[in-house]
Amino acid sequence: RVAVVGSGPAxxxxxxxxxxxxxxxxxxxxxxxxxxxMRVGIPAYRLPYDLLQREV
Incomplete structure (x- = not known):
């Protein structure tokens, strides 16, 4: 069993x-x-939230 802390790209x-x-x-x-x-630090006009929702 492995625990990963944080759900960022890494x-x-x-x-x-x-x-x-x-x-x-x-x-x-x-x-x-x-x-x-990516979700909380980059504004939506730079990285659209709907794109993140589909990919993450």
Whole structure:
């Protein structure tokens, strides 16, 4: 079992890679949404939220 802290790009990538290798992965996120700073630190006019919703 593996715990990943944070659901930013790095956390989501490592979680996916570990899951593909057969590990049981749990992601812990302090914010109510996944995506890390892409979601909360970049304004919507730079990175549309609907794009993030589809990808994350």
């Amino acid at each position: 956390g989501l990538t490592v979680a996916q890679d570990l899951k593909l290798q057969g590990h049981d992965v749990t992601i812990f996120e302090a914010l109510p949404v996944a995506g890390g700073m």
